[in-house]
Amino acid sequence: MVCRVRQMLKPFRFSVIDKAPNTPGVYVFFLRHRCIYVGKTEVSLRQRLTQHWVGSHNRKLRTYLDANGKELKICYKDINQSGMIDVWERYCIKTYQPVANDIMYRSATVNTPLECQ
Numbered sequence: 001m002v003c004r005v006r007q008m009l010k011p012f013r014f015s016v017i018d019k020a021p022n023t024p025g026v027y028v029f030f031l032r033h034r035c036i037y038v039g040k041t042e043v044s045l046r047q048r049l050t051q052h053w054v055g056s057h058n059r060k061l062r063t064y065l066d067a068n069g070k071e072l073k074i075c076y077k078d079i080n081q082s083g084m085i086d087v088w089e090r091y092c093i094k095t096y097q098p099v100a101n102d103i104m105y106r107s108a109t110v111n112t113p114l115e116c117q
Contacts, residue, residue, distance in 0.1 A: 009073035012065075017053055020046040020076060026088045027076040028096060029061065031068050035096035037061045040089040045076050060100035 009030060010016045022044040029036040037058065041048035056062040065072065079085050093101055 009075050012053075012069065012072040012074045014050075014053060016074065017046060017049040020049055021078045022046050023078040023080060024085055025076055025078040026085060026092055027074055028092055028098070029064070029100075030073045030075070031064060031071055035098040036064050036072070037098045037100040038089060038092040038096060040085050042085055045078060049074065049076070058100055058102075060102075064100060 012029065024040075024042045025045045026038065026040045027045060027049060028038050037060075039048065039052075051057075052061065052065065056065055077088065079088055092098075093103065
């Protein structure tokens with residue numbers, strides 16, 4: 001795991017979500033030192049994280065949220081470059097191998113670590 005990601009983890013709390021940018025981007029959920037889920041939004045990180053807070057569409061992630069919500073951490077990166085959101089999501093899934101993602105990628109075209117905000 002990339003050290004910069006660990007340093008930028010924030011608790012999955014509404015007060016943190018409310019400060020997320022209203023821009024497109026990629027986000028990652030961690031439980032302790034394990035990646036749980038990688039997601040993306042082409043609209044608003046704040047809106048997407050709020051949707052997960054209220055009730056995630058992903059059954060596996062919802063299980064983690066219900067059982068370990070207070071321990072979960074998030075990291076996100078806003079991405080305003082057209083076409084780069086999918087690239088970053090694939091890179092993060094390949095790199096972190098999240099347990100709640102249904103799709104896994106064997107290759108990625110980005111060789112840059114996620115630098116969260």
